Amino acid sequence: MVYESRKPEPYVKTTCKECLTPIEFLPSTSHKNEKVEVKCWACDKVVTYEMDASGTALKGATTSKSKTTRKRGTDESPVSTEYYDLLGIPVSATQDDIKKAYRKKAIRFHPDKNPNDPTAEDKFKKISEAYQILSDPQLRKRYNEFGEENGVKPDGGFADPEEFFKQSFGGDRFVDIIGEISIGRDMRDALETQETEGSGGSGEEDTMTAEEKAEKEAQKAKSEQERAEVRTKRVDTLAEKLINKLSLYTELPDASEASVQAFKSIVQLEAEELKSENYGVELLHAIGYTYLAKANQYLGKNVAFGLGGMFHSVKEKGYIFSETVGTLRTALDLQSCFSELQKAEEKGLPEEERQKLEEEAAAKGLQAIWRGSKLEVESVLRDVCDKVLADSTASRETRKQRAIGLRMIGTLYQKVKADSTPDIQLDKENVEPNHQ
Known part of the structure; x- marks a missing residue:
């Protein structure tokens, strides 16, 4: 079998600002320092991106070429804006803006709210990483200067996204x-x-064998006992x-x-x-x-x-x-x-x-x-x-x-x-x- 090939093109890789799905598109070099509209293949939303001076990459995006040639970024003009884009905020966002955006995105993209999306966990993780960096003034400054690909991360690495989400409501001091x-x-x-009752969960249970029902009840009892022991x-x-x-x-x-x-x-x-x-x-x-x-x-x-x-x-x-x-x-x-x-x-x-x-x-x-x-x-x-x-x-x-x-x-x-x-x-x- 012979596979067809295609001519290599300088596709721009980025993330949809709406659904956080990875996307790529082929820009025209005529869009230098201009904003372009791109339709996401996953959610069909049209989002706007700003091209750089060459018209072949996004402003603030880190590329393999920019790693060696681009000058150090600033707070006003970061090397990479990926984390800002993930939270849907401008580079000038305040700490309150960052906190609000994180809570909004974390709730929307939490895996529990998107059981049919296999990428939900990765999106939730990425949102958590973005917040952990941008909510820390020192890490944010380093990110603005060097971008994500230069090892900018909290001491001890990133926290588990689910645990970090919990920490946003109370913290360890309580x-x-x-x-x-x-x-x-x-x-x-x-x-x-509610979802189980609405999808005919009781009907499904009627088709179970006696052994399956017994196993389900035993597992339920075991889980309840474990929760009771933890609570005690x-x-x-x-x-x-x-x-x-x-x-x-x-x-x-x-x-x-x-x-x-x-x-x-x-x-x-x-x-x-x-x-x-x-x-x-x-x-x-x-x-x-x-x-x-x-x-x-x-x-x-x-x-x-x-x-x-x-x-x-x-x-x-x-x-x-x-x-x-x-x-x-x-x-x-x-x-x-x-x-x-x-x-x-x-x-x-x-x-x-x-x-x-x-x-x-x-x-x-x-x-x-x-x-x-x-x-x-x-x-x-x-x-x-x-x-x-x-x-x-x-x-x-x-x-x-x-x-x-x-x-x-x-x-x-x-x-x-x-x-x-x-x-x-x-x-x-x-x-x-x-x-x-």
Whole structure:
């Protein structure tokens, strides 16, 4: 068999700014220092690129020739603009612009949202790499000067994209208080359940043999047991750390106002540091609410024949039910929003309308991720507080003092205020409920 060949042409390789799919096109040398429109073979969107002085390469693109002949880039004119293009931002973008663009792209191209796209994981990874470089001023400067192909990367290499995405909502500094959270787990489970029911999942189960059903149930039970074991370990670890923190109050040498104020000052300093993390204020409010609710519930047991504790217990159950329903609704609302966006892209809506839908999807995605995470955090912390306040190894007086200290921490956490308005506003009722 004889294969046909073609004449070598100087095709320009790049990435579609819309769907992040690798593309290449053959430009005309007449387009020197001009903008050209290119239609993506994958998504059919028309995107604009700017050619260089030779008309055979993109401005800011690193080529094999430019590695040896191009001068060092600058912040205003980087050697490569690939990372900027991946996030859909100009080279002059601020850190806030970069953060907003990353969250928007990460949610849109997350593998969970694109199960039928085999390239989704690679796109998600590339977006994460772009953000890790551009969000670090020093790495961004090096990238602007030398480009991606010259070994610009964070110390220790790039972080796992999924783990890095999680770090964008809380960070490591909260781990000693809330443990390792699974961002969006409740949202993802709700979406998967809805999709299964909608695609006739029950009908598929009817065709399974008894052995297959038994194996499926056994695997499900095993997974649930593993999750339960992980959760138990997490609660035990966090309870021990919380007891150590509360010992700063319960083991005070005296109960003077000065000693109590010293404890409050320590908590206040910690809160001021934590609030600077992504979603730090929102997390502190959620933690504070749980601490305060559990402390009031414990202390109320010894007031008016225990009616105080009963009141706070009923209030807690109502709050949990409301938050659970709200989280599921938010997840399903996000699913609907993504469906609308997909239909709009198929219809080829104008750029302005499509952009508006993307912004809406990004905002709803962040809200769903937050609500799912908040639900999980509060659930775990309720168990942590119960373990701390029901500790049989501690005296009754010590447990009472722990509850008082817990109430102080919760009150201080809830009073924390952001230094500036967050870049994407969440529903106030989901972030700052009135718990007083």
